[in-house]
Amino acid sequence: MSGLRYVYAVCRPFGTPLSAQLTGVAGVPPKQLTHHGLVAVVGHVPEEDFAERPLRAHLEDLDWLSTTARAHQNVIDALTVVTSPLPLRLATVFRDDSGVRTMMEQREETFLRTLDRLDGRVEWGVKVYVESPESPESPESSESTESSGNSEARPAPSPAKPVSGRDYLRQRRGQRRAHEEKWEQGEEFSRRLHETLSGYAEDTRIHAPQNAALSRASGRNVLNAAYLVPRSESEAFVELVDRTKDDSPGLRVELTGPWAAYSFSGEDS
Numbered sequence: 001m002s003g004l005r006y007v008y009a010v011c012r013p014f015g016t017p018l019s020a021q022l023t024g025v026a027g028v029p030p031k032q033l034t035h036h037g038l039v040a041v042v043g044h045v046p047e048e049d050f051a052e053r054p055l056r057a058h059l060e061d062l063d064w065l066s067t068t069a070r071a072h073q074n075v076i077d078a079l080t081v082v083t084s085p086l087p088l089r090l091a092t093v094f095r096d097d098s099g100v101r102t103m104m105e106q107r108e109e110t111f112l113r114t115l116d117r118l119d120g121r122v123e124w125g126v127k128v129y130v131e132s133p134e135s136p137e138s139p140e141s142s143e144s145t146e147s148s149g150n151s152e153a154r155p156a157p158s159p160a161k162p163v164s165g166r167d168y169l170r171q172r173r174g175q176r177r178a179h180e181e182k183w184e185q186g187e188e189f190s191r192r193l194h195e196t197l198s199g200y201a202e203d204t205r206i207h208a209p210q211n212a213a214l215s216r217a218s219g220r221n222v223l224n225a226a227y228l229v230p231r232s233e234s235e236a237f238v239e240l241v242d243r244t245k246d247d248s249p250g251l252r253v254e255l256t257g258p259w260a261a262y263s264f265s266g267e268d269s
Contacts, residue, residue: 003044004051005033005094008075009085009260010104010111012119013039016082024075025068033097035104038111041079042100050093059091080260084118086111087260114266122258124227124237126197127210129219129252130186182250183220189248190223196244200237201227205263219252226263234258 006025013034024030024043033040048054058064072090079085094100104111198204209221229237241255 003046005096005100006043006045006050007088007092007094007100007103008041008043008072009079009087010115011039011041011079011083011085012037012115014083018078018082022075022078023071025071027071030075033100035101036108038104038108040100040104041075041085042097043075045093050091055091055093076260080122080258084115084120084122085260086114086118086265087262110266118228118261118264120232121202121228121230121261122234123261123263124201124229124234124241124255124257125259126193126223126225126227126241127217127221127254127256128186128190128193128223129217129221129254130182131219131250131252183222185248186220186222186251189251193244193253194223194225197225197227197237197240200233200240201229203228203264207263228261228264229258231258 008024008030018030020029022029026043026045026049028043028045030041030043033042049058058068069090076085076087094103194204194206205226207224207226209224210217212219212221215221227237238255241253245253
């Protein structure tokens with residue numbers, strides 16, 4: 001079959017077959033390419049989209065990028081069910097099978113060492129957000145949507161208007177102080193939560209806080225962490241996170257996973 005080779009991941013040989021209905025990038029089912037003790041999971045992709053020049057242009061197209069990323073992730077998710085894959089970066093492409101085998105040959109020791117470290121483990125993500133007073137989940141907002149026996153929600157009470165410049169400054173200082181106290185509370189909560197969760201994880205990564213404009217998540221992100229957890233400990237890890245979700249009003253805890261161990265793969269290419 002002609003076309004370039006798109007590589008999703010490298011892993012150890014695995015016995016459980018992937019679903020026959022699974023398709024990846026460009027709508028093509030992935031296949032296994034074996035070299036020594038390694039398996040590369042690859043798909044055939046068209047040169048008109050994945051050769052260097054058109055690929056560079058496509059990576060500026062957010063719709064194309066989103067579609068490709070979802071297809072890539074579908075394959076990684078399927079692999080995570082049957083093995084512990086070492087995922088490669090989105091749009092890792094080679095000319096042919098020989099190019100993929102050469103890559104595996106050159107990086108064999110690194111791949112094997114990393115796969116040994118990731119074997120039987122998955123990644124869980126935990127984020128903590130401090131809700132702003134204007135957030136829909138805050139008490140003030142909740143009160144504004146309550147109704148008193150009729151179908152129309154009562155509007156939230158407006159804050160008292162300052163009668164002078166001094167009153168205005170006093171209000172602003174109070175608001176700023178309330179925000180700072182919430183952020184400090186969120187940071188302390190996050191520190192304690194991270195220490196607790198780290199006891200269940202073999203490794204951790206603290207990522208930069210998410211940009212609210214890009215993530216469109218409400219509130220301020222004060223913890224964005226990844227945890228490498230043995231599959232055997234995952235149930236206890238999830239239960240522990242769930243128990244913390246109502247510990248502190250005004251804070252929101254989000255758990256994602258289980259994922260392939262992207263944050264612990266050491267793969268930049």
